[in-house]
Amino acid sequence: MAKSKRGATPKAEDRHWHDKRQKARAAKPASRSSSRTTGPAAPRGSAATGARGAGAAAGRDTDTGRAGGPPTRRSPDAPEVVAGRNPVLEALRGSVPGTTLYVTSDSSDERVREAIQLAADRGIPLIEAAKPQLDRLTDGSIHQGIALKVRPYRYAHADDLLKGTAPLIVAADGITDPRNLGAVVRSAAAFGATGVVVPERRAAGVTAGVWKSSAGTLATVPVAQVTNLTRTLKAYQKAGCFVAGLDARGTTPVGELDLATGPFVLVVGSEGKGLARLVADTCDLLVNIPMSGGRAESLNAGVAAGIALYEISRRRS
Secondary structure (H helix, E strand, O other), X not given: OOOOOOOOOOOXXXXXXXXXXXXXXXXXXXXXXXXXXXXXXXXXXXXXXXXXXXXHHOOOOOOOOOOOXXXXXXXXXXXXXXXXXXXXXXXXXXXXXXXXXXXXXXXXXXXXXXXXXXXXXXXXXXXXXXXXXXXHHOOOOOOOOEEEEEOOOOOEOHHHHOOOOXXXXXXXXXXXXXXXXXXXXXXXXXXXXXXXXXXXXXXXXXXXXXXXXXXXXXXXXXXXXXXXXXXXXXXXXXXXXXXXXXXXXXXXXXXHOHHHHOOEEEEEEEOOOEOOHHHHHHOOEEEEOOOHHHOOOOOOHHHHHHXXXXXXXXXXX
C-alpha cells in the first residue's frame, strides 16, 4: 500500500481558478455559527450525514454499530484473506482482486464448485490445501475448507486526484463500515468524481468488503489514504478547491451550491458521529440535503453521498 511520490502541488496562484476561489472565501463568515445565511435552520437529523445520534436513535445501521466494528489493523503490505464459502463466493462474484484460491480436497459444496469455476475463469491459481494450512492462513477463522487471498490495495497519492480543470473529490471522514465506503466509491464513479480520500486511522480502508460493495468500480476510481484528513483538505484549498462538508448543521442545500461547478471537494461523515470538529471547521461551507416532511432521520452515509453527488453533477453539467 505504499503511496506513490509526486512533486510539489502547483501553487494556487498558478491555477486558473485561483482568483474566483479567493473571492468566494473572502465572503465566508468569520465563525461557523454566523455562516448560516441561506435558508432556514436545518432540523437535527435532517441533513444527509452527521445527524448526530439520529441513526442510532432510529435503530438504523451506523458505521460503528455494524458487526465486526472498525477494521482490524494489519501491516499495509499484508494480503487480506477472505474465508468461508459464502464470503469467498461473494468476493469472486464481486470481482474482488484475488491472487490465490485455497480449497481442501474434501470440499464438494456447490458454492465451492462455483468459486473454483469463477477463479478459473479469471485466471486465479487454485491450491489444494490441508485443513491445518487453512487454519494458519485464516488465523483460526471458520473457513469451511475454502479461502481466498486478496492482493493489497495500492493507494493513490492525494495529489493524484487533482485531475483536469475542475476536479471533483470525495473525502470520507470517519466511515468505518466497508459497505458504506464501497457505496461512496460506487457513487463517486457514477457521477464523475476524480477520486476518494480516506484517513488512515479510525476509518475503513480498501478491503475485500469495499471491493464487493463498490461493484468493481474501485478498478476505475482511485482512492488516496492520508495520515491527516484536515491537513489534506487545507492542501486542496491552497490548490484552489472549494471544500464543502455534508452535515446536519449546514443551512445551504447542496443542490444550490453554485461553486460546485469548479474544483470541488465534498466531505462526507459517518451517520453516527457526523463530521469531526476540526474537519467541519476546515470546510469552507457546511451543506445539507433537505428532507421532506421535516422527519429527523439520518441517511446512510453511502446513500447521502450518492444524493449529494447527483445534485453536484447536475450543477456541473
